[in-house]
Amino acid sequence: xxxxxxxxxxxxxxxxxxxxxxxxxxxxxxxxxxxxxxxxxxxxxxxxxxxxxxxxxxxxxxxxxxxxxxxxxxxxxxxxxxxxxxxxxxxxxxxxxxxxxxxxxxxxxxxxxxxxxxxxxxxxxxxxxxxxxxxxxxxxxxxxxxxxxxxxxxxxxxxxxxxxxxxxxxxxxxxxxxxxxxxxxxxxxxxxxxxxxxxxxxxxxxxxxxxxxxxxxxxxxxxxxxxxxxxxxxxxxxxxxxxxxxxxxxxxxxxxxxxxxxxxxxxxxxxxxxxxxxxxxxxxxxxxxxxxxxxxxxxxxxxxxxxxxxx
Amino acid sequence: xxxxxxxxxxxxxxxxxxxxxxxxxxxxxxxxxxxxxxxxxxxxxxxxxxxxxxxxxxxxxxxxxxxxxxxxxxxxxxxxxxxxxxxxxxxxxxxxxxxxxxxxxxxxxxxxxxxxxxxxxxxxxxxxxxxxxxxxxxxxxxxxxxxxxxxxxxxxxxxxxxxxxxxxxxxxxxxxxxxxxxxxxxxxxxxxxxxxxxxxxxxxxxxxxxxxxxxxxxxxxxxxxxxxxxxxxxxxxxxxxxxxxxxxxxxxxxxxxxxxxxxxxxxxxxxxxxxxxxxxxxxxxxxxxxxxxxxxxxxxxxxxxxxxxxxxxxxxxxxxxxxxxxxxxxxxxxxxxxxxxxxxxxxxxxxxxxxxxxxxxxxxxxxxxxxxxxxxxxxxxxxxxxxxxxxxxxxxxxxxxxxxxxxxxxxxxxxxxxxxxxxxxxxxxxxxxxxxxxxxxxxxxxxxxxxxxxxxxxxxxxxxxxxxxxxxxxxxxxxxxxxxxxxxxxxxxxxxxxxxxxxxxxx
Numbered sequence: 001x002x003x004x005x006x007x008x009x010x011x012x013x014x015x016x017x018x019x020x021x022x023x024x025x026x027x028x029x030x031x032x033x034x035x036x037x038x039x040x041x042x043x044x045x046x047x048x049x050x051x052x053x054x055x056x057x058x059x060x061x062x063x064x065x066x067x068x069x070x071x072x073x074x075x076x077x078x079x080x081x082x083x084x085x086x087x088x089x090x091x092x093x094x095x096x097x098x099x100x101x102x103x104x105x106x107x108x109x110x111x112x113x114x115x116x117x118x119x120x121x122x123x124x125x126x127x128x129x130x131x132x133x134x135x136x137x138x139x140x141x142x143x144x145x146x147x148x149x150x151x152x153x154x155x156x157x158x159x160x161x162x163x164x165x166x167x168x169x170x171x172x173x174x175x176x177x178x179x180x181x182x183x184x185x186x187x188x189x190x191x192x193x194x195x196x197x198x199x200x201x202x203x204x205x206x207x208x209x210x211x212x213x214x215x216x217x218x219x220x221x222x223x224x225x226x227x228x229x230x231x232x233x234x235x236x237x238x239x240x241x242x243x244x245x246x247x248x249x250x251x252x253x254x255x256x257x258x259x260x261x262x263x264x265x266x267x268x269x270x271x272x273x274x275x276x277x278x279x280x281x282x283x284x285x286x287x288x289x290x291x292x293x294x295x296x297x298x299x300x301x302x303x304x305x306x307x308x309x310x311x
Numbered sequence: 312x313x314x315x316x317x318x319x320x321x322x323x324x325x326x327x328x329x330x331x332x333x334x335x336x337x338x339x340x341x342x343x344x345x346x347x348x349x350x351x352x353x354x355x356x357x358x359x360x361x362x363x364x365x366x367x368x369x370x371x372x373x374x375x376x377x378x379x380x381x382x383x384x385x386x387x388x389x390x391x392x393x394x395x396x397x398x399x400x401x402x403x404x405x406x407x408x409x410x411x412x413x414x415x416x417x418x419x420x421x422x423x424x425x426x427x428x429x430x431x432x433x434x435x436x437x438x439x440x441x442x443x444x445x446x447x448x449x450x451x452x453x454x455x456x457x458x459x460x461x462x463x464x465x466x467x468x469x470x471x472x473x474x475x476x477x478x479x480x481x482x483x484x485x486x487x488x489x490x491x492x493x494x495x496x497x498x499x500x501x502x503x504x505x506x507x508x509x510x511x512x513x514x515x516x517x518x519x520x521x522x523x524x525x526x527x528x529x530x531x532x533x534x535x536x537x538x539x540x541x542x543x544x545x546x547x548x549x550x551x552x553x554x555x556x557x558x559x560x561x562x563x564x565x566x567x568x569x570x571x572x573x574x575x576x577x578x579x580x581x582x583x584x585x586x587x588x589x590x591x592x593x594x595x596x597x598x599x600x601x602x603x604x605x606x607x608x609x610x611x612x613x614x615x616x617x618x619x620x621x622x623x624x625x626x627x628x629x630x631x632x633x634x635x636x637x638x639x640x641x642x643x644x645x646x647x648x649x650x651x652x653x654x655x656x657x658x659x660x661x662x663x664x665x666x667x668x669x670x671x672x673x674x675x676x677x678x679x680x681x682x683x684x685x686x687x688x689x690x691x692x693x694x695x696x697x698x699x700x701x702x703x704x705x706x707x708x709x710x711x712x713x714x715x716x717x718x719x720x721x722x723x724x725x726x727x728x729x730x731x732x733x734x735x736x737x738x739x740x741x742x743x744x745x746x747x748x749x750x751x752x753x754x755x756x757x758x759x760x761x762x763x764x765x766x767x768x769x770x771x772x773x774x775x776x777x778x779x780x781x782x783x784x785x786x787x788x789x790x791x792x793x794x795x796x797x798x799x800x801x802x803x804x805x806x807x808x809x810x811x812x813x814x815x816x817x818x
Contacts, residue, residue, distance in 0.1 A: 037642075042643070064723065067491060067492045068497065071721075148772055151769075151770050181762075186581060189634070190452070193449060195451030195452060211657050211658070211659075276651055
């Protein structure tokens with residue numbers, strides 16, 4: 001087919017599709033840009049049976065790990081049909097920070113059609129149960145006396161964990177040492193084995209390890225239901241509200257009604273698994289439409305500001 | 312004890328037994344296919360386990376995991392492809408054995424060793440979990456760095472022939488591991504502007520390229536199948552199985568050493584069956600009376616690798632069940648299944664939900680036992696097929712598997728290209744006398760060493776000389792001493808030999 005004919009054919013199919021057919025008509029591929037077994041992957045597999053039930057088609061999860069997610073994200077923006085049949089999990093701040101720090105990510109922060117942000121995991125400052133620090137104030141006071149000797153582990157460089165540590169340094173006027181690990185998994189033995197003073201991790205870790213760690217502060221706006229005794233940073237006078245958002249996106253140019261159908265399906269799937277998810281330490285969200293893009297802008301601005309101070 | 316009996320009672324119902332047998336079989340086939348990993352199989356199964364009762368779901372995942380690590384031996388022995396990274400060391404002697412017409416012997420030995428390793432791991436998990444978990448926590452970033460250094464000393468014994476070529480191969484492996492987004496810092500390296508290269512060189516992809524493609528090219532070039540059935544074995548095949556079983560059981564020292572190494576390595580989170588197999592292989596060679604047979608078809612080396620890597624299945628469960636730390640990627644999925652059923656790792660898991668937890672642990676033991684008949688029967692079946700297929704069918708079949716496997720791992724055509732490039736490079740290197748093992752070792756250990764080194768120096772940033780953090784802990788010093796010993800050892804034995812000869816004693 002000539003390019004013109006092809007375009008016409010595609011346009012015709014699209015037109016007919018909008019007019020008559022009900023999305024979805026065929027199976028949906030749900031790409032996860034991280035390894036099988038990671039938190040993004042496990043969440044997707046929790047949603048999978050419910051999505052299939054709601055949408056009435058098969059939803060297959062495809063792992064395309066690499067480059068901290070960038071390999072799959074660039075592919076989604078460059079070479080995936082914007083028809084809603086191939087959707088991809090997205091993470092904040094990852095999609096905002098990676099293009100700031102590298103030139104070859106192959107994707108643009110604003111070039112996703114966000115279906116919905118369905119999950120939020122606030123940062124949480126954790127120390128071991130037997131740590132001398134009972135409160136955030138005690139840790140800050142010690143760090144003031146001993147610059148650089150408080151080591152905080154976290155997942156990755158220029159991630160939500162890393163930025164939260166930088167913010168804590170800035171707001172409390174202290175000097176900490178951030179030690180990045182390759183994911184949240186390896187941070188736990190580092191903390192429990194006493195190799196770092198504490199962790200800037202995410203809320204699910206605070207829940208999972210609650211028998212062995214103390215949560216000094218959690219970076220949510222208000223206290224969270226799953227850890228009612230954990231104080232927020234804000235109530236202790238440090239203005240940090242941050243963490244990682246998880247959502248799902250379609251390639252740019254996907255028809256609006258398709259995005260809406262998918263967003264409804266994800267909303268319903270999230271509702272069905274919300275009890276289990278909250279018990280595991282996830283804050284459930286449903287941020288879609290213009291608000292979804294606004295969230296990206298807000299996070300981008302916040303992080304650009306703090307990363308600038310690093311240069 | 313009551314809880315163990317109760318747990319065992321739970322297992323012996325038809326539903327659970329069927330899951331164990333089915334799961335182990337599925338795992339075996341997944342493991343035997345290069346590129347299909349245990350992690351991937353568990354991920355696909357995970358959603359099904361949410362709908363199942365907790366115990367049934369966990370049994371299913373555990374059995375598939377056990378079967379997959381064992382299944383890697385099949386492709387390692389028959390087509391020189393480590394089906395999972397855990398079976399790298401299995402190729403060293405397994406494939407030469409198969410080429411010499413001893414494939415059935417190798418498969419039988421691998422089966423027995425795997426079953427024993429699996430059982431040992433379950434036993435250690437039952438009785439030693441708390442102290443082992445405490446031990447695993449001693450490993451922080453500086454210790455990981457030294458573990459990687461210790462691992463790199465294996466190059467000396469893996470580079471059969473020229474040490475220089477071995478070291479060059481190791482350096483090449485480390486260099487390949489640098490491609491992509493750096494583990495610490497997040498900058499991209501050597502991607503030359505291609506977004507697809509941000510993902511770097513995946514281990515399995517490199518293994519398929521380096522190990523399988525050169526063999527295929529040789530096979531295609533000569534037109535002679537690598538595997539031929541020797542007449543002596545063919546004529547009295549009944550005689551292969553029992554002598555092999557006896558042979559394996561006649562090396563208790565080798566088995567025990569390899570299994571203990573497997574246990575120690577696997578409880579350290581992040582170090583998996585691949586490192587366990589290589590270390591066990593190396594130690595077996597060092598202790599052997601016939602080290603010259605290693606790499607040419609030594610059954611001892613094969614047994615060392617396979618017994619140690621199957622220990623790691625239950626071994627990596629130690630930090631998972633006691634501390635909630637997934638020791639290896641498949642464990643993260645098992646953790647996911649547990650959390651969905653409201654089970655949180657820790658002491659409560661062994662008390663309040665004791666019957667379920669012990670049921671799960673014991674089911675892995677049963678799964679190991681199930682491997683015996685499935686492996687012995689299935690192994691013969693697969694072997695018969697591979698031997699009967701003429702090279703002009705076998706080469707394209709294996710090539711297709713290699714391409715599919717490279718693609719399936721990350722659903723990436725880039726990985727297929729990387730595999731083919733490394734395959735051709737591997738062929739040239741092989742002709743030049745380089746063995747692929749040191750390259751694989753560099754690829755595995757490079758990132759561990761880099762991450763550990765950067766993290767340790769960061770941890771020491773309040774010290775005057777941050778790198779001194781690397782030498783601080785007693786465990787670091789022990790690991791340094793072991794590395795030095797490993798480097799000096801070959802010279803020491805050579806010197807002793809010379810002295811003995813000078814005295815006129817037995818060489």
